Amino acid sequence: MGRIANKQVICEVLMEAAKTDQDIVALCSDSRGSASFAPFASAYPKQFVETGIAEQNLVSISAGLAKCGKKSYAVSPACFLSTRSYEQCKVDVAYSNTNVKLIGISGGVSYGALGMSHHSAQDIAAMAAVPNMRVYLPSDRLQTECLVKKLLGDDKPAYIRVGRNAVDDIYEEGSVPFTMDKATVVTEGTDVAIIACGEMVKPAVEAAALLKEQGISAAVVDMYCIKPLDKETIVETASGAKAVVTVEEHAPFGGLGSMVSQVVGSECPRKVINMSLPDEPVITGSSREVFDYYGLNAEGIAQRAAEALK
Structure with missing residues (x-):
């Protein structure tokens, strides 16, 4: 569609x-x-x-x-x-x-x-x-x-x-894996866990495809439910990976990255990289131009995910 x-x-x-x-x-x-x-x-x-x-x-x-x-x-x-x-x-x-x-x-x-x-x-x-x-x-x-x-x-x-x-669609019509207040694991992976929300989920999925070409297995979690936060899925996904990357269209404080970091830090310590908008007025431009400038796109997410594994 x-x-x-x-x-x-x-x-x-x-x-x-x-x-x-x-x-x-x-x-x-x-x-x-x-x-x-x-x-x-x-x-x-x-x-x-x-x-x-x-x-x-x-x-x-x-x-x-x-x-x-x-x-x-x-x-x-x-x-x-x-x-x-x-x-x-x-x-x-x-x-x-x-x-x-x-x-x-x-x-x-x-x-x-x-x-x-x-x-x-x-x-x-x-x-x-x-x-x-x-x-x-x-x-x-x-x-x-x-x-x-x-x-x-x-x-x-x-x-x-x-x-x-x-x-763009992420899911298929007629078979949406939706459970209320339960995050959706879009792709499974064992190297890095990418946890995203909102419009950042699509580039996260695309980043996982790019990482696969590099031999890196990436899990992608659609955390549409920020509150109540699905801690169980965070722990399960993070425990099965070597590093975690969060991606959000939000300031670096108090959002998805902060919440995930709290859970991972207390339950299953791993390196956590938080990708977000900067703590400053962002550049002038369309949404796409802003995302590209700050690396909130497939290429940027894939690069940070690969770096997190080093």
């Missing part, structure tokens, strides 16, 4: 569910276009709320509706949802334990040339630090579909971060 954005899949899944569930409510902060939620607003105007550019209100209204029995999906750019409305996410959603799913669109460096004000390189650390808040970064459209369908069946808070652009 052609490439489509994960945010589009979220809208499609919710539209299908809304056919028979009038309690599903989508809310946007003047972002229905960029969020691909215009179709939902048109199809279900009575189940759609537009707050305008008011992210704090977006989250508080979502929580209020949830307390009235609604299933709220608050959709807003990740850069604003995870910063401007952080207190509302912490208190109104997590502390109050409301049935609100926070959808952070255009995460990471999706906005590219718009710069640091529109990048969300801190959201994994920020949201994961909040008690009661789950954090998910699905890697492709098929996994995104599975995740959203599962989330429709529970009433707990969650933060889901997806990118802006279309992404």
